[in-house]
Amino acid sequence: MAAATAPPVPFTWTRHHVIDSASLSRYEIEEILKTARTFSEILARPVKKVPTLRGKVVVNMFYENSTRTRTSFELAGKYLSADTLNFGVSTSSVKKGESLQDTMETLLAMGTDAVVIRHGSSGICQQLAHLLGNRVCILNAGDGYHDHPSQGLLDLYTMLQHMPGETGVAGKKIAIVGDIAHSRVARSNIHVLSTMGADVHVVGPATLLPAGVEQLPCTVHYRLEDALRDADLVMCLRIQLERQKTGLMPSMDEYIRFFQVNRERLNAWCRPEVHIMHPGPMNRNIELSSDLADDPQRSLIVQQVANGVAIRMALLYLVLGAQANDSSDPLFQEVKGERPHAHSA
Amino acid sequence: MRILLKGGRVLDPATGLDQVADLLINNSQIEAIGANLPETDVDRVVRLNPNLWVTPGLVDIHVHFREPGQVHKETLATGAKAAVAGGFTSVCLMPNTQPTIDDLPSLEYLNLLARQQRPVNLYPVAAITKNIAGETLTEFGILQAHGAVAFTDDGHGLANSVRMRRALELVRPLGVPIICHAEDPNLSCDGCMNEGLTATLLGLPGIPNEAESVMIARDIQLVRRTGGRVHFTHVSCKESVDLIRQAKAEGLPVTMDVTPHHLTLTDRAVADMGYDTNLKMNPPLRSEADRQALIAALQDGTIDAIATDHAPHTPDDKSVTFDVAPCGVIGLETALGVILTHFYQTGLLSPLEIIRRMSTEPARLMQLPAGTLAVGAAADVTVIDPSADWLVMPELFESKSRNCPFNGHMLKGKATMVFASGQCLLGADRMQPSDPASAPLLTSPMPA
Numbered sequence: 001m002a003a004a005t006a007p008p009v010p011f012t013w014t015r016h017h018v019i020d021s022a023s024l025s026r027y028e029i030e031e032i033l034k035t036a037r038t039f040s041e042i043l044a045r046p047v048k049k050v051p052t053l054r055g056k057v058v059v060n061m062f063y064e065n066s067t068r069t070r071t072s073f074e075l076a077g078k079y080l081s082a083d084t085l086n087f088g089v090s091t092s093s094v095k096k097g098e099s100l101q102d103t104m105e106t107l108l109a110m111g112t113d114a115v116v117i118r119h120g121s122s123g124i125c126q127q128l129a130h131l132l133g134n135r136v137c138i139l140n141a142g143d144g145y146h147d148h149p150s151q152g153l154l155d156l157y158t159m160l161q162h163m164p165g166e167t168g169v170a171g172k173k174i175a176i177v178g179d180i181a182h183s184r185v186a187r188s189n190i191h192v193l194s195t196m197g198a199d200v201h202v203v204g205p206a207t208l209l210p211a212g213v214e215q216l217p218c219t220v221h222y223r224l225e226d227a228l229r230d231a232d233l234v235m236c237l238r239i240q241l242e243r244q245k246t247g248l249m250p251s252m253d254e255y256i257r258f259f260q261v262n263r264e265r266l267n268a269w270c271r272p273e274v275h276i277m278h279p280g281p282m283n284r285n286i287e288l289s290s291d292l293a294d295d296p297q298r299s300l301i302v303q304q305v306a307n308g309v310a311i312r313m314a315l316l317y318l319v320l321g322a323q324a325n326d327s328s329d330p331l332f333q334e335v336k337g338e339r340p341h342a343h344s345a
Numbered sequence: 346m347r348i349l350l351k352g353g354r355v356l357d358p359a360t361g362l363d364q365v366a367d368l369l370i371n372n373s374q375i376e377a378i379g380a381n382l383p384e385t386d387v388d389r390v391v392r393l394n395p396n397l398w399v400t401p402g403l404v405d406i407h408v409h410f411r412e413p414g415q416v417h418k419e420t421l422a423t424g425a426k427a428a429v430a431g432g433f434t435s436v437c438l439m440p441n442t443q444p445t446i447d448d449l450p451s452l453e454y455l456n457l458l459a460r461q462q463r464p465v466n467l468y469p470v471a472a473i474t475k476n477i478a479g480e481t482l483t484e485f486g487i488l489q490a491h492g493a494v495a496f497t498d499d500g501h502g503l504a505n506s507v508r509m510r511r512a513l514e515l516v517r518p519l520g521v522p523i524i525c526h527a528e529d530p531n532l533s534c535d536g537c538m539n540e541g542l543t544a545t546l547l548g549l550p551g552i553p554n555e556a557e558s559v560m561i562a563r564d565i566q567l568v569r570r571t572g573g574r575v576h577f578t579h580v581s582c583k584e585s586v587d588l589i590r591q592a593k594a595e596g597l598p599v600t601m602d603v604t605p606h607h608l609t610l611t612d613r614a615v616a617d618m619g620y621d622t623n624l625k626m627n628p629p630l631r632s633e634a635d636r637q638a639l640i641a642a643l644q645d646g647t648i649d650a651i652a653t654d655h656a657p658h659t660p661d662d663k664s665v666t667f668d669v670a671p672c673g674v675i676g677l678e679t680a681l682g683v684i685l686t687h688f689y690q691t692g693l694l695s696p697l698e699i700i701r702r703m704s705t706e707p708a709r710l711m712q713l714p715a716g717t718l719a720v721g722a723a724a725d726v727t728v729i730d731p732s733a734d735w736l737v738m739p740e741l742f743e744s745k746s747r748n749c750p751f752n753g754h755m756l757k758g759k760a761t762m763v764f765a766s767g768q769c770l771l772g773a774d775r776m777q778p779s780d781p782a783s784a785p786l787l788t789s790p791m792p793a
Contacts (some may be wrong), residue, residue: 067548121666121669122549123619123620124666128621143548145548146549181545185550187546212545213545216545
């Protein structure tokens, strides 16, 4: 891949927050992937823990239900020896419209170094970053329909494991199927994948494609066949039951009839080596047929979850490293490895 | 008390006057306009640079002063001070207070409070339906007899078409307008900004232009049926403007206003400013194409008036996520500066056309005794320095709230003196006594 401009040499990570996928440069994404590979190796060891973030406090603030993302971030912090804690806010107790000022004071009072935020309201991470500046690192673990950067990155990381070679995802046809309008996962993937040169296609019921989607860096389809034809990878999105209640689609049966990804359709339209992904949680036999989801030759769903930990370790490491000024901190050099003076500590 | 404003550029859209002249105020009335008026028997002479404009006091037909009920956001006193600071001497109060201004006791209570703000003129607008719930019509005749200058359910669209029809039939003989906040609640649904690419990128639910324009289309047809007058307020998009232009060409009694923020900002600002909730209002900031359509409509006269929709909310109200933040921005103290910066400095509108849209026309639409410098008219006079550069700093505003979408903007042009019924409410320090030893200095009569 010919890059338009050369990366700054040596590339230095300077970002304190990872909030939106659209602003991540190719070099930043490559740095995240490279770092994640180092951590994947560590995760394969019998003893998975490294002392890199010893003494750092990472708070998971999840205002929405989440299993895999929260546990993934929690494990990532623990493997890096950070003190992680879950600022548990159950959905039932969340009072809509809590003052951002109050949230900010809470974070600062706890001496937090990094905060991982999952919230139902788009933009909350940007608003908090505006209030907090660089006093705390903010990692967006999903905000409303806006973005979910670590998901897009772990999806890319997973794809690359199955797309060997120099080009990676560049030029590969990747189809995203389902409720694009209400999906932060779709937005994150569209941004990350298009930045890395992939040929991104989206398809779904017209009511679930957002306004202006044709201006995003992807090709828009209204028929599943058009999106799936010769695809290298198909990503299904979760269909929420309430879309039916609010009149955005007539019924689940209608959705299944036109947009379910199943073996017949895959075999008929996609490339022979095609893989399937799903960010979870899955509605089996609605957006994706169960036999495909469980087919180890086709499905990367389990790898997605496993890779999530390595990606989130990389993000925590990079943002807290930027905060700690990594050149002076031997702990950060130790894991980086490729630096010439890496073992001087 | 006779005050002579000497040598300014006198602008009166009501008569088309635009020339350097003297203006003589005698107590609460304008006594004379002319060249070289004598300085004899005058208590104060204010010598003005001929580049300063002397205009009728500005008129804003759409403000929310939150009293009674939400005095932590604004009061009639702080709202009136904000108005004067922005060059306004007359404003129309929207009825969505707590309680709603929808019956005689609530209206008379508001009248009692409003009288205390004189000489600033606060005119009540009453609700179309009780509690702005869209069901039971209010007593238009009784409320008009006690001072209501118009009727509106502002903040909400009147979804029920037959209620709108009956309201128009009932106000027609009264000669007052229904002020229409055009919004189909089913189409706007849970939207919190303009529908389009920006909303999609930000992950925020959108409000399509049609949420406004389908109601405007409906109301124009009901006007044609009933003959009742409709004034469309804070119109935001191209489709709406096109419908209103057509209706006016047909001769229907419809008029419209736009806000300074819809004329100068677009939905892109929400992205550029990182979900700043001070950019959330209803209707939302629209696309650049819509903004250009509004500018064209302002130039061709389709837009009758500029109104601020001054809607105060405290920092606490606004310091929440974008989706749940209350709608509305303040505008009284920036309106003139914004309009002068974007329309006078750029040559898009002449001084006379700007003052027509900010004083003469709004006064005429609501039949207010304002908007002119005619001899014998109330001495509501604003002196404007069109070349004054200033930085918008909401923390310095007279308004109780700070939810200003122009925070940090550099503007050119502002009001430097304001007289209401002949009393100097702004810029008193600039008054030079003709004889320094004579009568006491004029001071602001505004209560603290």
